[in-house]
Amino acid sequence: xxxxxxxxxxxxxxxxxxxxxxxALLGRASTAERVADILRDRITEGYFPPGARLSExxxxxxxxxxxxxxxxxxxxxxxxxxxxxxxNRGVFVxxxxxxxxxxxxxxxxxxxxAAVRSLGEGPHDERTTAAVAAIEAAVRxxxxxxxxxxxxxxxxxxxRFHQGIVALAGSPRTDELMRGVLAELxxxxxxxxxxxRFHAPYLTRNRQIVxxxxxxxxAEAERLLLSYLEDSRSQLSGAYAQHIARD
Amino acid sequence: xxxxxxxxxxxxxxxxxxxxxxxALLGRASTAERVADILRDRITEGYFPPGARLSExxxxxxxxxxxxxxxxxxxxxxxxxxxxxxxNRGVFVxxxxxxxxxxxxxxxxxxxxAAVRSLGEGPHDERTTAAVAAIEAAVRxxxxxxxxxxxxxxxxxxxRFHQGIVALAGSPRTDELMRGVLAELxxxxxxxxxxxRFHAPYLTRNRQIVxxxxxxxxAEAERLLLSYLEDSRSQLSGAYAQHIARD
DNA sequence: ACGTAGAGGATCGTTGAACGATCCGACAAG
DNA sequence: CTTGTCGGATCGTTCAACGATCCTCTACGT
Numbered sequence: 127x128x129x130x131x132x133x134x135x136x137x138x139x140x141x142x143x144x145x146x147x148x149x150a151l152l153g154r155a156s157t158a159e160r161v162a163d164i165l166r167d168r169i170t171e172g173y174f175p176p177g178a179r180l181s182e183x184x185x186x187x188x189x190x191x192x193x194x195x196x197x198x199x200x201x202x203x204x205x206x207x208x209x210x211x212x213x214n215r216g217v218f219v220x221x222x223x224x225x226x227x228x229x230x231x232x233x234x235x236x237x238x239x240a241a242v243r244s245l246g247e248g249p250h251d252e253r254t255t256a257a258v259a260a261i262e263a264a265v266r267x268x269x270x271x272x273x274x275x276x277x278x279x280x281x282x283x284x285x286r287f288h289q290g291i292v293a294l295a296g297s298p299r300t301d302e303l304m305r306g307v308l309a310e311l312x313x314x315x316x317x318x319x320x321x322x323r324f325h326a327p328y329l330t331r332n333r334q335i336v337x338x339x340x341x342x343x344x345a346e347a348e349r350l351l352l353s354y355l356e357d358s359r360s361q362l363s364g365a366y367a368q369h370i371a372r373d
Numbered sequence: 374x375x376x377x378x379x380x381x382x383x384x385x386x387x388x389x390x391x392x393x394x395x396x397a398l399l400g401r402a403s404t405a406e407r408v409a410d411i412l413r414d415r416i417t418e419g420y421f422p423p424g425a426r427l428s429e430x431x432x433x434x435x436x437x438x439x440x441x442x443x444x445x446x447x448x449x450x451x452x453x454x455x456x457x458x459x460x461n462r463g464v465f466v467x468x469x470x471x472x473x474x475x476x477x478x479x480x481x482x483x484x485x486x487a488a489v490r491s492l493g494e495g496p497h498d499e500r501t502t503a504a505v506a507a508i509e510a511a512v513r514x515x516x517x518x519x520x521x522x523x524x525x526x527x528x529x530x531x532x533r534f535h536q537g538i539v540a541l542a543g544s545p546r547t548d549e550l551m552r553g554v555l556a557e558l559x560x561x562x563x564x565x566x567x568x569x570r571f572h573a574p575y576l577t578r579n580r581q582i583v584x585x586x587x588x589x590x591x592a593e594a595e596r597l598l599l600s601y602l603e604d605s606r607s608q609l610s611g612a613y614a615q616h617i618a619r620d
Numbered sequence: 621a622c623g624t625a626g627a628g629g630a631t632c633g634t635t636g637a638a639c640g641a642t643c644c645g646a647c648a649a650g
Numbered sequence: 651c652t653t654g655t656c657g658g659a660t661c662g663t664t665c666a667a668c669g670a671t672c673c674t675c676t677a678c679g680t
Contacts, residue, residue: 156662197633201445202448214633215632229545232544232547297476404634438635442635463661
């Protein structure tokens with residue numbers, strides 16, 4: 127009897143296997159989250175410039191949602207660091223300071239280099255090979271976007287490349303952290319003109335890095351990545367400081 | 374004229390220097406945040422056990438706040454990973470799985486080791502020496518707590534030690550990440566009896582690490598920290614798996 | 621001219637109530 | 651044993667309202 131039940135359970139488990147990842151699509155519904163999605167798009171696309179105040183009343187009215195629901199959406203975006211909330215003053219689109227930018231790159235070098243290094247230490251299972259394949263796909267997408275002069279796509283491909291680097295560590299928490307940090311970085315990129323200047327030069331370096339990874343040379347990949355990040359930081363930091371001063 | 378204004382501003386700046394840290398107490402006011410503080414304490418102290426459902430109605434009634442305000446507090450704690458939110462079901466105290474525990478230690482080794490390593494690479498300015506001093510203070514507090522058999526204090530001192538390690542990197546974002554991760558870890562510690570077993574053996578290792586740091590031997594400190602984390606992980610993971618299975 | 625105090629308006633913070641939607645458990649029918 | 655259905659409990663969302671807070675502008679006194 128007990129054995130029969132166990133076998134039955136096992137069969138049922140096999141039947142529903144592979145549906146786990148679909149649960150995420152099922153659970154997503156809340157109005158606040160959808161509002162947050164809309165606002166996130168608007169912010170990253172520059173419709174709401176940094177520093178802009180997002181009035182509860184006007185936006186709530188425009189989107190046809192109540193103030194309470196809108197507040198939940200604001201809170202969501204606040205914890206993604208896209209908005210800042212000042213008591214009794216409202217929410218504003220985050221203004222990234224130069225110090226923020228430095229910290230962002232500090233986190234990036236810390237985490238991304240550590241992720242690459244962990245590849246050299248741990249075992250090479252199917253997870254790591256899949257992660258490297260994802261990185262390679264991002265590089266390929268970036269090359270295609272560059273060829274098509276689709277600079278927006280190039281930007282997202284570049285971000286995806288770095289997300290792939292982080293994924294080498296195989297840690298969901300680290301992935302989430304870097305997702306937020308890279309979203310912040312996208313804010314910086316957007317206020318600056320000429321995305322090509324900031325992404326195109328790094329295509330060949332991305333390619334070099336992924337080749338080193340595929341060759342299993344984690345140390346070389348880390349070296350390349352470190353100099354990549356240092357160059358990117360100094361270039362972006364300088365340009366951003368100028369941009370801030372110009373206001 | 375302009376010079377006078379500038380001098381005035383400078384003087385005013387000097388006057389308010391040292392009040393920076395008080396702003397946190399000033400700016401904090403919102404009812405939702407205070408409610409979140411209360412609930413956070415209750416959760417970490419074990420009043421709400423993992424898996425418990427937090428009813429909006431009952432808690433809102435008990436605390437005398439409206440459902441909408443309580444929801445904002447829930448959202449706060451959800452983003453700290455202390456609660457999980459299931460649509461149309463409510464919020465529950467987070468149940469840390471064994472996979473979560475593994476991920477927590479993955480993040481810890483990644484970040485803490487990288488933070489220590491960064492000490493060996495960057496310059497030794499007053500910030501890093503202050504950070505090392507903070508770590509030493511945490512170790513000393515832990516030793517005092519152990520001597521007084523104040524196991525709760527020992528636990529917080531140990532957490533503070535690791536927060537100090539992370540602070541070596543000098544990155545606010547990294548600090549915040551690890552604050553959340555270590556808070557999760559506290560959840561694990563709390564469901565397990567005998568905190569002494571999990572903290573006391575590491576006192577001497579903490580002392581060794583801080584001595585290596587004070588001697589400027591970052592490589593040795595990293596080695597010690599790595600083996601520390603590995604031992605801690607395997608011990609805790611095993612005990613926690615047993616504890617889960619016993620339910 | 622300068623600094624300060626106060627009035628007014630706009631917006632936020634919070635509450636309470638309400639209605640529909642969703643989930644869960646129990647019970648009955650196949 | 652599975653499936654369908656029903657009712658209760660709870661959540662999701664909206665709305666209206668009031669007090670609290672902040673910002674701006676004006677007026678006053680020195």
